[in-house]
Amino acid sequence: MTPIISVTDLRKEFKVFRHHRGALGAFRNLVTREYKVVKAVDGIAFAIEPGELVGYLGPNGAGKSTTIKMLTGILVPTSGEICVSGRVPWRERRAHVARIGAVFGQRNTLWWDLPVVESLDLLRHIYRVPAERYTRNLATFRQLLALDEFLHTPVRSLSLGQLMRANLAAALLHDPDVLFLDEPTIGLDIVAKERIRQFIQRINRERGMTVILTTHDLSDVEKLCERVMMIDRGHLLFDGKLADLLRRFGGERELVVDFADEVLDAAVEGAQIVERDGPRVTYRFARDAISASELISRLSARYRLVDLSVREPEIEATVRRIYEERLLDNDGG
Amino acid sequence: MLATYAALARLAFQRYLAYRTANLAGLATNAFFGALRAYILIALFGAQTHVAGYSVQGAVTYTGLTQMLLAYLPLYGWWELMLTIQTGEIAADLSRPVDFFLYWLAQDVGRAACQFVMRGLPILALYALFYSLALPPTPWHAAAFVVSLVLALLVSFAWRFLVSLSAFWTPDARGVGRTAWTVAIVLSGFMMPVAFFPPWAEALMRLTPFPSLINTEVEIYLGIVGGPALLGALAGQLFWFLALAALSRLVLAAGVKKLVIQGG
Ligand SMILES: Nc1ncnc2c1ncn2[C@@H]1O[C@H](COP(=O)(O)OP(=O)(O)O)[C@@H](O)[C@H]1O
Ligand SMILES: [Mg+2]
Numbered sequence: 001m002t003p004i005i006s007v008t009d010l011r012k013e014f015k016v017f018r019h020h021r022g023a024l025g026a027f028r029n030l031v032t033r034e035y036k037v038v039k040a041v042d043g044i045a046f047a048i049e050p051g052e053l054v055g056y057l058g059p060n061g062a063g064k065s066t067t068i069k070m071l072t073g074i075l076v077p078t079s080g081e082i083c084v085s086g087r088v089p090w091r092e093r094r095a096h097v098a099r100i101g102a103v104f105g106q107r108n109t110l111w112w113d114l115p116v117v118e119s120l121d122l123l124r125h126i127y128r129v130p131a132e133r134y135t136r137n138l139a140t141f142r143q144l145l146a147l148d149e150f151l152h153t154p155v156r157s158l159s160l161g162q163l164m165r166a167n168l169a170a171a172l173l174h175d176p177d178v179l180f181l182d183e184p185t186i187g188l189d190i191v192a193k194e195r196i197r198q199f200i201q202r203i204n205r206e207r208g209m210t211v212i213l214t215t216h217d218l219s220d221v222e223k224l225c226e227r228v229m230m231i232d233r234g235h236l237l238f239d240g241k242l243a244d245l246l247r248r249f250g251g252e253r254e255l256v257v258d259f260a261d262e263v264l265d266a267a268v269e270g271a272q273i274v275e276r277d278g279p280r281v282t283y284r285f286a287r288d289a290i291s292a293s294e295l296i297s298r299l300s301a302r303y304r305l306v307d308l309s310v311r312e313p314e315i316e317a318t319v320r321r322i323y324e325e326r327l328l329d330n331d332g333g
Numbered sequence: 334m335l336a337t338y339a340a341l342a343r344l345a346f347q348r349y350l351a352y353r354t355a356n357l358a359g360l361a362t363n364a365f366f367g368a369l370r371a372y373i374l375i376a377l378f379g380a381q382t383h384v385a386g387y388s389v390q391g392a393v394t395y396t397g398l399t400q401m402l403l404a405y406l407p408l409y410g411w412w413e414l415m416l417t418i419q420t421g422e423i424a425a426d427l428s429r430p431v432d433f434f435l436y437w438l439a440q441d442v443g444r445a446a447c448q449f450v451m452r453g454l455p456i457l458a459l460y461a462l463f464y465s466l467a468l469p470p471t472p473w474h475a476a477a478f479v480v481s482l483v484l485a486l487l488v489s490f491a492w493r494f495l496v497s498l499s500a501f502w503t504p505d506a507r508g509v510g511r512t513a514w515t516v517a518i519v520l521s522g523f524m525m526p527v528a529f530f531p532p533w534a535e536a537l538m539r540l541t542p543f544p545s546l547i548n549t550e551v552e553i554y555l556g557i558v559g560g561p562a563l564l565g566a567l568a569g570q571l572f573w574f575l576a577l578a579a580l581s582r583l584v585l586a587a588g589v590k591k592l593v594i595q596g597g
Contacts, residue, residue, distance in 0.1 A: 014595065014596060015595070066596070069424075069596070072428060073428065074424045074427070074428060074593065075593055075594075075596055076593045076594055090593060093427075093428075094430050095430075097428045097429065097430050098430035102428065107422075107425070108422075108425075109425040109428075111344070111348065113348045113351060114344060114347070114348060118344055118347070121340070121344075122340055122341065122344050125336055125337040125340035125341070126337055126340075126341075126429050126430065126431055127430060128337065
């Protein structure tokens with residue numbers, strides 16, 4: 001398959017102008033244009049196949065939104081190439097935007113003072129969706145996103161969760177080829193988040209829609225995406241399966257063992273004892289040092305075990321550690 | 334494509350219809366100032382029967398027409414587009430597969446139609462109730478007046494669109510806007526017919542697009558222009574619309590270019 005999105009050596013630099021204060025400062029602002037260059041996206045490359053649901057993960061300020069804005073044609077890259085469905089987004093913007101959908105969390109693209117249904121109807125005209133397809137899509141979204149409870153409410157009176165649901169429906173009325181979601185669950189409560197996640201999953205699975213979803217909330221990625229791309233400070237640090245990421249860096253699993261009696265020599269090569277509480281011993285072990293079954297069989301060969309449990313590393317903590325310790329730096333992803 | 338713009342206009346009409354209290358309050362203010370202005374003009378005429386081609390009845394009709402056009406044009410200001418540039422919402426509007434200028438024009442036509450019906454016509458009706466209003470001298474003048482009203486809206490829109498684009502470059506676009514709206518109010522002949530100004534000022538004003546907003550319609554309605562000059566007046570309005578629209582498109586392209594390079 002040819003990729004539906006391909007990105008090569010993409011860069012975006014912003015000039016941030018220094019502003020001096022006061023009257024003299026205003027004058028200086030006019031004559032000297034001092035600025036510093038922020039490299040928001042600093043040479044990234046990836047390809048996405050049709051039908052993929054990819055999580056674009058990174059802490060605040062990593063460059064996620066800047067990437068999405070370039071992919072949706074709102075920003076022009078400083079250098080590098082983007083091709084979405086055979087088009088260069090910013091060069092053929094009208095044709096490009098007619099074939100994509102985009103939702104930016106906490107940003108509304110509907111008309112404030114119109115009821116939701118009127119806004120959707122207007123979009124039907126703007127995107128020239130045939131009446132029959134519009135009716136069918138609207139019926140589907142009304143059901144999947146439970147739009148009926150606020151279909152006739154003016155957009156300005158919606159709650160944030162309802163606003164995101166309405167915007168999702170709006171972004172999909174014209175059956176786009178690709179859906180871009182920039183922090184779609186930001187600021188939502190758990191129930192609202194869950195509803196949106198389920199919806200994203202369904203349209204990806206049932207309609208085969210390609211979806212890129214940025215988030216700094218790991219539970220989004222964990223629930224939805226097989227593939228994650230991790231970005232920090234403009235660099236793509238990792239691109240692959242979430243499970244692989246955790247295998248590489250979340251290697252520190254824990255095994256809690258309850259021995260029948262207190263044991264003196266509980267040491268096992270490849271595992272480290274992190275806690276002892278009477279007959280209960282907690283081991284921490286890296287995936288590449290020893291497997292869980294190996295560890296358990298070595299222990300049970302020596303002692304009688306009453307109970308045991310393996311604790312998977314917390315994904316949240318793992319990723320935080322990757323960021324903080326910059327574990328992926330300079331290894332090319 | 335036309336259906337898209339028609340839908341945009343229709344929904345803008347509905348949106349403005351929803352502001353019932355604002356419409357009512359605006360109407361009351363218009364009526365109050367309308368009466369005040371008619372009263373002042375009548376006093377100003379004193380014993381004279383004609384001033385600069387206007388009869389007393391013509392002058393009162395003039396205030397009625399300008400009050401009718403106030404919300405339609407809208408002379409007191411328009412901030413919708415400017416706000417979307419300032420908040421960055423413009424990115425969403427630019428991401429729609431429609432022509433951006435026409436996208437806003439269509440919505441402004443809907444707004445204008447609503448305000449003409451809700452605010453303009455009631456004012457004229459009130460005037461007709463209290464004063465004896467002049468009527469266009471010939472059906473040709475009446476027809477030309479209607480065309481002129483539409484052209485005035487187009488000129489007004491292009492001017493407001495252009496002014497709003499200043500928000501791409503200055504954080505104080507509101508100041509630019511306030512100045513621009515004031516200039517339009519004075520130079521359009523809203524405060525006083527252009528013919529009432531000293532000849533040199535009148536000549537200068539007629540070189541600007543602003544009389545096309547108000548003065549042209551009033552002069553057509555009252556029959557102050559007729560014959561070939563009537564067509565000339567309409568052509569002048571059309572010229573200003575096309576010129577301002579062309580300039581708007583150039584400035585818009587520059588603004589969008591800045592936006593897509595520098596970000597919001
Ligand atoms: N329009 C802009 N002008 C200047 N700097 C910007 C602009 N947009 C983003 N940045 C900077 O670029 C970096 C990446 O921002 P962004 O893409 O919004 O990150 P994220 O979405 O991952 O939180 C940040 O340092 C941010 O301050
Ligand atoms: Mg962001």
